[in-house]
Amino acid sequence: MSSSIRKILCTKILLALLVATVGASLLGAQTSASAAPPTATLLSVKPEGPAADLNDPAQLSAFIDGIMEGHMDNFKIPGAVISIVKDGKILLSKGYGHSNVEEATLVDPETSLFRIASTTKLFTWTAVMQLVEQGRIDLDTDVNTYLETVIIPKTYPQPITMRHLMTHTAGFEEGGVGYQITTDPKKLPVSISETLAKHMPARVMPPGEMMSYSNYGASLAGLIVEEVSGIAYNDYIQKNIFDPLDMKYATVQEPVPASLEPYAVLGYARENGQFATRPPTFEGGFRPAGSGSVSADDMAHFMIAHLQDGRYGDQQILEPKTAQLMHSPAFVFNKHLPAMDLGFSDLNMNGLRVISHGGSDELFNTEVYLVPDKQIGIFVSYSGGDGGAAATGLARAFFDRYFPLQEVKLSPASAVLGNSLQKYAGSYQFTRRNHSDIDKFFNFLVKLNITVSDNRLSIGSGADQQVYAPIGPDLFQEVGGTHKMGFRTDASGKVTYLFLDELNPMPLEPTPLIDQPKFWLPLLGISAVLFITVLTGFAYRRREIKVMPKAQRWAVRVSVATAAWALMTSVATFVVVLNMGLIDRLSRITQSLNLYLFMPIILVGLTVVILALSVMAWKNKYWTVLKRVHYTLVSLSAVVMSLFFYHWNLLGWHFG
Template structure:
């Protein structure tokens, strides 16, 4: 999706990035403003700064970007800011090619914009809507020719659901979301979507859950309704009319644009190392765009000017207004999902935005229709997601400072009415059916109560919220808000972060909670360790046992050792998989690992058999039989864990 998951803190960002974001829609998180802005950007002003003072604006942005390049280890970046139909700033920073010493050029340098590409897809959809070829509220199966969505629920999925991310799809991507091999291109959108169709896990229109698959479906519909391949449609109906000469959704990019490609780099041992580009393949409508900053200015101006750029009209004014208007409201009073754009609030302004990030690039696009302002920023590495949000907030703090907000005074005594909000929450955007599910095991956000405040995180990264309305809280020292949804009985069911419009959080069921699994897993590991230590000290005693008892003990030792090895492999091999490897291929190590839980199940079946025999034939003392039974139950717990989290077998999407 986007790199809009920014307000959670740097450490939480890394956690969420690993699990929630997949392929074209990688999410980042947000660091405190103090971390995002260098001291050098602090400028004293007499009166309110004038945005049309381009000299002052340029100096201000230069200071921020210099700090970002240095502090966040970013090799290259670009920023463009527009107001109305004018470009106020378009500037590149750093290098597009470090080895060749080539600098970033805002006119020609092609930045990978990942999920920001979706704005082209949604704009294409709305062009077909205003032509009467697509109806926002008609079953999408009406338009799909090569792929059909199962009727899992009575109500169909519509284009409105795809554009507001409320279609009800689970998330997926392990092994197929992206590729780094250009030899596998081009890839058919329809074949990809047919092969990797995620399950429908919610009725359409009920819940927002950001979906790359849904956006790709919309791109396929554009292709099949218009009769023009997706890449060609975007080129002919958006890029060409707007004069976007340095823009493409084709993969790999056309040979004529290859010299303008920005290379992606990773920081290794203190130096930048060039990494291969990633490709979306059949998911192109969700994130394949490569665009220059000046060309994105043209696109922003068209959206700010009711679909018009110069003498070209890519959308009718009423279509633009419909696209920019709230289309799905999760909690009244907080930002909504528009048709393709997601809303944000900064310093009291309504912003419609979309971002994107992959393993090497981070991008954000912000439009403020009320002020006719557009901002596009893209980074080619480093902590670009954190940097992008820092730039936006610095911009709005300078030119549109937030009104002073009075929060209720802090209380030491615990407000018991707030306790209902405390506890764990998990993102609606996650997997249910495939191995991907396991990667959400550790991704929970915990809300705690202290006095009359709610908090998330700890230490310097803690975010503290004061209540400002029924089920509504505002961050202390910021204008960000969180809201909660309750059921008819008043029980809290969901949490909503105003900077994460497309991904609410919900209370996890018991079996999704780490607080449920940790004690069971911890007890099981202790039991397995006691088996191994006991075997080391009781070898002579075991050797003298009858044959059946001896085999039972040996099986318990093998099972305990195998269980410990499987747990270690799960957390140190599977969870630590490189993100690029995880999303682009099924590695040999993952395939081999998946034999381990299956072998554990077979060993556990043997343990269950011997447990019955131990009580039936009265092996050992009662205490030792109890211990053997507890070890067996521990193995059962581990098998259930692997089964529940889709690690038992090869569950690939």
């Protein structure tokens, strides 16, 4: 994810948290599209000069040193490593900073093992293609044909195939709260099949319809490798990928084998201005999706093999036609936008087709960029700080220096296109999200809003704003930049999906009103205000309440209890639940979360009681009409909050 879009999303989350806490509403204004057609626009970055010589090792080393050292300082990164290959050789392999800050151990590109998280999927996908090549797996056969210990339910008429898993179009929802990772090595090893059977996400989309990045899907592919080959996943990857590629400092085993443990890079977080060691995270039964630890030199071997159609030295891990198939588009959102290959994601870097894969967790960030047409590969990994922003910046600097973009003048879009931009405006949410479990709530505030102004679409505002101009039907390009945005529409012209090339393979779809913060936050804010009036009224009218008839007195007391409990539950929701650290959230169900989940249930009970008392108040004419109206509004506010907890799967213990 680009740093600008990351900033936009983070800002929205912080703003929404603030708004929810004070009980106010968050409403955004949209400007209407102008009817005037846009003029021809130059939508590119001007090159600063001729391309530098990539074959000059001293120049390349000095350039990369400057970028890496600057990023490590700016993004507070303790250790990093990079390897660059070209034409079957390593052009550069260097380490920066420390693999162990406390012991002042320097990063060694030959031996230092960086956790590469989701980049591990490239090993899994390569293993799958080896079995495809052998005729033991067919890309378009129901995966249940190969599975022995896990059966995927037939939610839709269409079966899930290996092609769907490799293009992230299987249609699984996302999940992970309480089980995705562990920080306790004593819980390892964990069976892949048992994990996938126990934590199977729901199928929420017909296979092949749209991408939704899935760790579960990749893990399922790893299980198929294991069960089809008859070899444990870890052993298969070692025997069929690492050994033939002479990758001596690489493993998918967790924890890393004792022989490699001295070379494992420690992960760090910033604490009081210093780097503080954090325990490593383990994927356990999801290891085919993210358990790899690899050195830069060894990743260079892997990149060379893929760039040379499966060949490294005298070893051939894939036949040329198999490697070429793996690197070819397999799911196309729009022919003008980067595609999804069989495991790799396409990017457009200054006009070059780049196939890539990244990986990140709380402590490490990794990116792999391969340019098949230029026989160039880049591997970069960071052990802390904002490595994601650093990797994006490094890639951009590299391609701008060695493959500068030439100016391209784009044709003006038609007036008809300009007049119809309003249909693209609105809130969008990622297809990669949860629907069935408590995980759903963590998507509540993660939305992307698009506005329209002067025949342009905008994401964000101020310095972080990205503006896109139309260049064709359902297609837009960043003004002053190179990124593109595309939409899919149905037969009626209604937008169904949004795709940002820099977020491949994570498209978005329009957010229904009931899923939007702008729907819930005003209702919650009004409810909070009404609850506060109940508490303040009780404080000021205690003497008056004491002399009321018993039934009326109890009605007031129930309203006070409901108001106080609703406010406490709201605060706990946004402070306790959303404030959970990512590692805590994904590794275990905390006692505080279990205890918190009693609160919405108790609120529902109070809501039922206050609704009944509201009916009694009107029937028996308690108090004045105005006070009865107020009492009814308070009751409805309790209903609103109960519905909020129900809709976002906070009513009960919905764990995957």
